Amino acid sequence: MKKADCKISDAEWIVMKVLWEEAPLTSAKIVEAVGSNKNWSPKTIHSLISRLVKKGALGVNKETPLYEYYPLVDKRDCILDETRSFIHKVYDGSIHLMLANFIKEEKISEKEIEELERLLNKKNNK
Amino acid sequence: MKKADCKISDAEWIVMKVLWEEAPLTSAKIVEAVGSNKNWSPKTIHSLISRLVKKGALGVNKETPLYEYYPLVDKRDCILDETRSFIHKVYDGSIHLMLANFIKEEKISEKEIEELERLLNKKNNK
DNA sequence: TAAATTGGATTACACTTGTAGGACGGTGGG
């Protein structure tokens, strides 16, 4: 699981999330898992899988009769990357600005607020 | 200032941020403002400006000898859009998951933590 | 005033992305 430069596009993320949830999977399984929330032709999903393999984000086990695919990049790393580039683009890199804006703009339930407060507290005491 | 579908690319965001900061500006001014943090040819910046005009994200005042450009889309709306699509891609739309992850992963100073707590509090009491 | 620079419009060009389709060979059902 390398960090690598995982440049994963929007559509590809959907496939990756499936594999991060459960792996290895055959392409049929992936198609099935994705199918529920996206209306793509299986061909499209195959394309995405191939691209991800070529990019080095997915690995393939060719021993099995039907190839099995599994992630080669770490989900956490990809999330961090994606997050950083988002924050950089929109907030000029200011995490603080971003969090503040979020808390202000988005509707969060009271329970969630309490949990976030708890998290902040834990962080503060560390 | 319409909300419109502001599909602004990474590079274009840099230009928009300049104009949201101060407008209207001539292209020379924009080039100058961008120049400091990006190493683009002025030509590149002109291209971006034109695209933004074509997209309807920027307006032009052609009365002045040198055209003056200004935003037609609201910054806040664009941020919200961008944010939503980020959260949807990475966190399946869960704002809460996202905030929690942030607080966990990123290094935030103690002062910032306190301010965030203050914000959360205000939100909670509202 | 002639030359050099700049601004705006148009064009360029390779790469990525979304979204498949076609060819070919293996597998499963009748």
Next chain:
DNA sequence: CCCACCGTCCTACAAGTGTAATCCAATTTA
């Protein structure tokens, strides 16, 4: 045993992006 369908690999193709260059007219500069 033969055919239809699925998985793989390759190809396609238009739109969007990053990153300019060209052409022409206006403007600044020597």
